[in-house]
Amino acid sequence: MSAPMTRPLQPASSSRSEAGLPRFRWLKSKLIGAALTVYALVTLYPLLWLFISALKTNEEFFSRPFGLPSHWNWSNFSRAWEVAEMGRAYVNSFFVTILSLILTLVLGALSGYVLSRFQFRGKLLVMGVFMLGMLIPIHSTLVPLFILMNKIHILNTYAALIMPYTAFELPIAIFICVAYMNSFPKEVEEAAQIDGSGYWGIFFRMMLPLALPALATVGILAFLRYWNDFSFALVFMSDPKLKTLPLSLSVFATGYSTDYKLTMAAMALAVIPTIIVYLIFQEQVMKGMTAGAVKG
Amino acid sequence: MTSMRTRSFIAIGLLPTLGIFIFFVIVPIVWSAYYGFFDWKGIGPMKFIGLNNYAEVLQDPLFWKSFKNNLLIVAASVFGQVPIALLLSLVLLKNGWFQKFIRASIFMPMVLSSVVVGIIWGYIYHPQIGVLNFLLDSLGLGSWKMQWLSDPSVSMYAIMVPIIWLNVGPYLVMFIAALQNIPSEIDDAAQIDGAHGSRKLFSIKLPMIWDTIKVAVVLCISGSLKAFDLIYVMTGGGPAHSTELLASYMYNNTFSIYRFGYGSAVSTMIVVISLIMVAGSQYLMKSKK
Incomplete structure (x- = not known):
């Protein structure tokens, strides 16, 4: 993944006190949150990639498929149109x-x-x-x-x-x-x-x-x-x-x-x-x- | 008291709707069953050939291969989308902004045109410039690189990934709604009885939403027939018919080689097959419990 994932996670807001050490539960919810974030980013990535690639040159498109364009070619849109x-x-x-x-x-x-x-x-x-x-x-x-x-x-x-x-x-x-x-x-x-x-x-x-x-x-x-x-x-x-x-x-x-x-x-x-x-x-x-x- | 006035209102309210619906949905189906008895190129004379088209459909190994591919998509949906959606629904139950954001992201592909999805995944799988092979290279796994869509032995499996990616959303929403419908008293009672974690999941949550899971499985079956667009854009049914589906088989036989009689027979078979599959799956689901 290209973007660093430092999304603030929601604190576990379980009102009931369930069994298990609080420390462990906190860690577990953090882990689940991180995994979910990764999953969501993987799902969103193709769309993001589409918009980023739309602003690249053809050379950049295959030499650096994950990178950002060095120059934002807005003219691609008018050409495509x-x-x-x-x-x-x-x-x-x-x-x-x-x-x-x-x-x-x-x-x-x-x-x-x-x-x-x-x-x-x-x-x-x-x-x-x-x-x-x-x-x-x-x-x-x-x-x-x-x-x-x-x-x-x-x-x-x-x-x-x-x-x-x-x-x-x-x-x-x-x-x-x-x-x-x-x-x-x-x-x-x-x-x-x-x-x-x-x-x-x-x-x-x-x-x-x-x-x-x-x-x-x-x-x-x-x-x-x-x-x-x-x-x-x-x-x-x-x-x-x-x-x-x-x-x-x-x-x-x-x-x-x-x-x-x-x-x-x-x-x-x-x-x-x-x-x-x-x-x-x-x-x-x-x-x-x-x-x-x-x-x- | 159905007065004249009431009756005419009912007629005006229903007849145009029924007319459009019957003319554009029901009539074509009946007609195609009829056209299936003819040898016809779309224009010119129609020659009655009895059951020949239908017999040819049933004897064509390609038709059965397409059918098998449809079943493979059903399997991918039942064993891919359903478990993934179920797992996600268990951790996305709460209605916080974080859970809502993740749910919305997972659902997002559903609103994209399948042409866009097909082209994007075509680029991801592209053997030379594709993101997937690039990624494998940069991870030092160059030997895993493949001609994802042009190798007949992997193409069908490569197609399944975007289908699963695309369709997790609705199942997730269904499961979340079902899980949120479980009355909190039951949850509390289980709590008091000392049930936690996986015990609660398997003896309470899953049985409580079992009906929804059944609906999801039936959906996978009827949904498998809708993958035509994606296949058309990504592979066109190739290479060597390895990704041919019933719908693409019908399309290729009708509009590429102009056999309208044969294409009509195939359409009729698709309707029959899907009705049998839906009826069968509902019967199985009912009798299981």
């Missing part, structure tokens, strides 16, 4: 992600409301269909979806990503919304009904604002999935003008490009939005992705 046509890829990724997000949130919240607050025939069947959908491995649909979208002529349009993204994210969105809305007391709607609001009024004025925390979880999860998706973009978008960010990066992976500093700079530029989202919403991301993994 041009070479990989990242401006266009950013715009594409942005539009696809935002449009899919809106569709997912609106449909997920509305269907979640219906499934949580109304009793009707076929409700179990509908829930069952969504449940079944979550068992289908996403990659097994690459070929059939390609054929389907080819037939209806939407390959190589934004819709070729927006529709499948939304379709695959909807079950998780609905289940998170239903679970959250089920916890609202009945009085919420009764009050609104007395005010004379119809179902739409209740939905927009009561359910949506109340369900905001659940929608935030759904939104963060969906954002990360859409922004990072590779396989759908790879198969459904062959027009270079429509490439999303992960696709534009994969150009560097094929081995034709040996310009390491540019590859690193391009990747650094691509991960910045997700890192920012993660830094702000850590807790929600961790809880949401875990719940998403369990359900999906």
Whole structure:
């Protein structure tokens, strides 16, 4: 490891007095803390290395892979931006992600409301269909979806990503919304009904604002999935003008490009939005992705 | 009392969602089972060939090799991610800033695009300029240097490391949540009875979170099918198909050599296999206790 590890460790804050000598317990907690720090640094290191390497020259990249750059080449970023046509890829990724997000949130919240607050025939069947959908491995649909979208002529349009993204994210969105809305007391709607609001009024004025925390979880999860998706973009978008960010990066992976500093700079530029989202919403991301993994 | 107004609201609330979901998730699956009966290049006429595609899938040793590689990833997940996450969860239980920082660091790779992860690890493993071989050299272990990704005998194992590195996070969060759910009275009772350390771990903590561990194992199975992106970026399924997975086998057979009928048959097989594996694992988990 390059950085010296002198992180102050948290004192053992065990309130209960357990067996064992205090000295030994203190040493043990220090050791565990040190081991954890090393583990965390090893996990973070590849990302750190990415940002440091993005500022190096190609010579430095292989002669001193662990060192800092002798000169910070900020121009690598602007070069990478041009070479990989990242401006266009950013715009594409942005539009696809935002449009899919809106569709997912609106449909997920509305269907979640219906499934949580109304009793009707076929409700179990509908829930069952969504449940079944979550068992289908996403990659097994690459070929059939390609054929389907080819037939209806939407390959190589934004819709070729927006529709499948939304379709695959909807079950998780609905289940998170239903679970959250089920916890609202009945009085919420009764009050609104007395005010004379119809179902739409209740939905927009009561359910949506109340369900905001659940929608935030759904939104963060969906954002990360859409922004990072590779396989759908790879198969459904062959027009270079429509490439999303992960696709534009994969150009560097094929081995034709040996310009390491540019590859690193391009990747650094691509991960910045997700890192920012993660830094702000850590807790929600961790809880949401875990719940998403369990359900999906 | 389902009035007309209520009924139409239910319909408007559900039909668009169901429509999109069924059209883009369920229909393709059913269709691909059907296309699997044809010899078809993606364009031009389709020739009905009965069960030939399906028979060929089952007889292709490469398909079984891909399946075996998928199972290897399941094994790596069950014996890699789960124990690592369990161990970490035991020492990261408290909610102090230090524990939170470590948890967040461990989870971080999950938010990166798999393309980025793949390229980074590609550089780490690179035989000439890779960080790993550089590190081995500087530690005087030059003889351990390898062509990590281009030697068919080690490539599959080399792929497992980033998969484990990537996926420890969610399991860690699951286990921490489960451990924090153990009522403190039980802990106190054990304390009074004189149970400490490992005794407490094996007779109280582990049995109390056993259900969560089961869920984690089922997750490893369904998650193994998702490694396509990483494989595509790092090795493309090579060298000599040593890292081929079911999904990359399907991709290569469909989009590299334009056998859409055959690719459809493979997709159908993947759906069947994964449903069997998930159902089987849940059955096993239920009957064990």
